[in-house]
Amino acid sequence: MSKQYADIIINISHEALDKVFQYEVPFALQKKISTGMQVVVPFGRWNKEQTGYVIRLSDHADYEENKIKEILRISEKGVSIEGKQIQLAYWIREQYGSTMIQALKTVLPMEKKVEQRLVKTVRLALNRPEAEFFLEQAKAKSRRAQARLLEELMEHSQLSWEIVTKQLKIPRTTLKRLEEQKVITVESQNLYRNPIAFQVQKQTPKRLNLRQQMISDEFKHDFLAKNYKTYLLHGVTGSGKTEVYMAAIETVLSQGKQAIVLIPEIALTYQTVKRFYERFGDRISIMNSKLSQGERYDQMLRAKNGEVDIMIGPRSALFTPFRDLGLIVIDEEHESSYKSESVPKYHARETAIARASLEGASVILGSATPSIESYTYAREGKYQLWELFDRAAPGSMMANVHIEDMRLELKEANRSLFSRKLRMMIEERLEKGQQIMLFLNRRGYAGFVSCRSCGHVLKCPHCDVSLTAHRGQKLVCHYCGYQIVAPKICPDCGSPYIGAFGIGTQKVEYLVKKEFPEARTLRMDMDTTRKKHSHEEILSAFSNGEADILIGTQMIVKGHDFANTTLVGILAADMSLYSNDFRASERTFQLLTQAAGRAGRGNLAGDVVIQTYNPEHYSIVTAAKQDYKLFYEQEYEYRKLLMYPPVCQMLVVFVGCSEFDIGKKATDMLAQKMRQKYMNMEGLSIIGPSQAAITKIKDTYRYVIYIKHVEYAKLVEVKDDLEFYMENQKIYEKVMVTFDFNPMIGY
Numbered sequence: 001m002s003k004q005y006a007d008i009i010i011n012i013s014h015e016a017l018d019k020v021f022q023y024e025v026p027f028a029l030q031k032k033i034s035t036g037m038q039v040v041v042p043f044g045r046w047n048k049e050q051t052g053y054v055i056r057l058s059d060h061a062d063y064e065e066n067k068i069k070e071i072l073r074i075s076e077k078g079v080s081i082e083g084k085q086i087q088l089a090y091w092i093r094e095q096y097g098s099t100m101i102q103a104l105k106t107v108l109p110m111e112k113k114v115e116q117r118l119v120k121t122v123r124l125a126l127n128r129p130e131a132e133f134f135l136e137q138a139k140a141k142s143r144r145a146q147a148r149l150l151e152e153l154m155e156h157s158q159l160s161w162e163i164v165t166k167q168l169k170i171p172r173t174t175l176k177r178l179e180e181q182k183v184i185t186v187e188s189q190n191l192y193r194n195p196i197a198f199q200v201q202k203q204t205p206k207r208l209n210l211r212q213q214m215i216s217d218e219f220k221h222d223f224l225a226k227n228y229k230t231y232l233l234h235g236v237t238g239s240g241k242t243e244v245y246m247a248a249i250e251t252v253l254s255q256g257k258q259a260i261v262l263i264p265e266i267a268l269t270y271q272t273v274k275r276f277y278e279r280f281g282d283r284i285s286i287m288n289s290k291l292s293q294g295e296r297y298d299q300m301l302r303a304k305n306g307e308v309d310i311m312i313g314p315r316s317a318l319f320t321p322f323r324d325l326g327l328i329v330i331d332e333e334h335e336s337s338y339k340s341e342s343v344p345k346y347h348a349r350e351t352a353i354a355r356a357s358l359e360g361a362s363v364i365l366g367s368a369t370p371s372i373e374s375y376t377y378a379r380e381g382k383y384q385l386w387e388l389f390d391r392a393a394p395g396s397m398m399a400n401v402h403i404e405d406m407r408l409e410l411k412e413a414n415r416s417l418f419s420r421k422l423r424m425m426i427e428e429r430l431e432k433g434q435q436i437m438l439f440l441n442r443r444g445y446a447g448f449v450s451c452r453s454c455g456h457v458l459k460c461p462h463c464d465v466s467l468t469a470h471r472g473q474k475l476v477c478h479y480c481g482y483q484i485v486a487p488k489i490c491p492d493c494g495s496p497y498i499g500a501f502g503i504g505t506q507k508v509e510y511l512v513k514k515e516f517p518e519a520r521t522l523r524m525d526m527d528t529t530r531k532k533h534s535h536e537e538i539l540s541a542f543s544n545g546e547a548d549i550l551i552g553t554q555m556i557v558k559g560h561d562f563a564n565t566t567l568v569g570i571l572a573a574d575m576s577l578y579s580n581d582f583r584a585s586e587r588t589f590q591l592l593t594q595a596a597g598r599a600g601r602g603n604l605a606g607d608v609v610i611q612t613y614n615p616e617h618y619s620i621v622t623a624a625k626q627d628y629k630l631f632y633e634q635e636y637e638y639r640k641l642l643m644y645p646p647v648c649q650m651l652v653v654f655v656g657c658s659e660f661d662i663g664k665k666a667t668d669m670l671a672q673k674m675r676q677k678y679m680n681m682e683g684l685s686i687i688g689p690s691q692a693a694i695t696k697i698k699d700t701y702r703y704v705i706y707i708k709h710v711e712y713a714k715l716v717e718v719k720d721d722l723e724f725y726m727e728n729q730k731i732y733e734k735v736m737v738t739f740d741f742n743p744m745i746g747y
Helices: 081-096 100-107 128-140 144-156 161-167 172-180 210-224 241-254 266-280 293-304 315-319 348-359 372-379 406-411 420-432 505-515 534-543 584-596 618-625 628-642 660-678 712-727
Strands: 004-009 021-025 038-043 048-058 118-124 158-160 184-190 230-235 258-262 284-286 310-313 325-331 362-367 384-388 400-405 435-439 448-451 468-470 474-476 483-485 498-501 521-524 549-552 565-570 607-612 649-657 685-697 700-709 736-741
Touching: 004 038, 021 038, 048 081, 048 100, 081 100, 081 348, 081 736, 118 144, 118 161, 128 144, 144 158, 144 172, 158 161, 161 172, 172 184, 210 241, 210 362, 210 384, 230 241, 230 372, 241 258, 241 266, 241 325, 241 362, 241 384, 258 315, 258 348, 266 284, 266 310, 284 293, 310 315, 315 348, 325 348, 348 362, 372 384, 372 628, 400 406, 400 420, 400 618, 420 435, 420 565, 420 607, 435 584, 448 468, 505 521, 505 549, 521 534, 565 584, 584 607, 584 618, 584 628, 607 618, 618 628, 649 660, 649 712, 660 685, 660 700, 660 712, 700 712, 712 736
Parallel strands: 230 362, 230 384, 258 310, 258 325, 284 310, 325 362, 400 607, 435 549, 435 565, 521 549, 565 607
Antiparallel strands: 004 021, 004 048, 038 048, 118 158, 118 184, 448 498, 468 474, 474 483, 649 700, 649 736, 685 700
């Protein structure tokens, strides 16, 4: 039997994850040991026994063999929650390409130490007669501090540490002496930072309709039979998907297990948490990027200690350290925000299914507009398909959708941002006291600034993109944050004919106030939601009727439920159609369908106005009809014709370098290596190398190679070979190479 070695981390605190130690695996343990297991090893100069976690197994030693110690034994704990997370990190590393350390830091974010907040209480440990006797002795011996404390404790029985030390001015030495004499006890309790800033009353569950009940019963039957599946819940906007999630969670909690609910945007947290809080009380918590480090640490600690049962949050909440996970819900599963933009570039949907498989849990994916991949897998039987075709609320109908051709508006001399129909409907709603949402998927005041004399466009010096005009005479790069004051004359030719073109949410707000001065407006985009709790403040203000019109980017159109909103205006429906991304039509259909779904959620009828310069495009026509299946059939044929996911799997090899020539050479070498090794692999297609669509971001030059194959495993094999090849080439010390499987963004 050949020798085997294990890479082990002794301490899984965030700061210690870079310290990996190699040990030899004894022959007797080789068939028993696996990644994620907790083991006992001799550590340090004195070989003190320590527990560690196996993060990798290998057949070769990285050090001199006579200096490598042996593992003593497998810990009795076997695979703990940390062990399961390490197994998941290993899966991420293998599937998506990264170092094991990068994967571990993704999966184990909660171990970064943050000072805990403790609440101390001082209690009297004596009965009344004993306390009176001790008090007399203290007075007789002139122990004034002891006497002062005893008198207060005989009256109140317990006091906070702050009152004792600050108001009563009792020295710590006195407290320690009394504690040793068993006159008092000092108790400490963790005070968790609570990120949920509102209080709601617990509500009785809504009665499910027939279809919701059938789905709930099917989940319950499967779960109790330990038949853990992945389900795709396809339901039109307002069909009651959240009620189905909550019914499934109730089943899971009844079995003593926990649930994770992923949502795509921080903006959704307020309404989602409110609904879950009303149903499940304070056994829920939230996770998002707006929380302080202390709040994040406390929520992970509460989950690990079994003090919460449900964690709600975006992608990072997937790694909540629940000990007995039963269900992962991914709401709006089609959203691109579920794909990590940093290494490892994992997708939360695939990773959730992998975690559920490791831990014996179910997964529910929900959407009114499922991703083409998920719907395909459901049709193929990989996922169980559930469908809800009608809105859940009695009398609630889908909104009436109107497509307005802005080319005709221009011919009729209407140069306004608003079509005549949309303007008329806005005026009508304002008169009736009903609310309006206006959606434009671009923040800022205008798209770009250019000179009408020479055509010069003002660009960011660090990124190959134009600067975006904001109010206050600012030009901002949305990639690196670079800012300048807008010039009065063209820096290229000196012409005064320089101005902003295009439009953003700031300008929409300005034009709304100008055309409808009596309307109260709110704007919700990245610029207005930078502060903590700003999402909740804007949404609750609109929900409470403090504004007539809510203007915003895509964060306003997903999952929100405002009963008095009867009109949604989509101002530039085709803005997302022509991006450098094969998913552009899918993304456009999803955004329009989600936006249309915000109107008429209550008892009042709703209208949606889609303004477009391309009214014949199939994504716009099918979105207006709210016909997902018709869109899917057309989009799938397009993917099949061009061999895009899910028909074919895709890997993007991305190379970034601060030096143009070195980045180009490194990319060329990778492409050459692949063509040499895989020239005879049937079905493998290599496209490139080439410069990325945006050739420079933050002074980094960007290059890409696209690889396609019908089998995902073949692309993983290519990734593994490239990683091995780069280890022996010095040039790759100067460049950043990342792998992106089935990308959600254009390169």
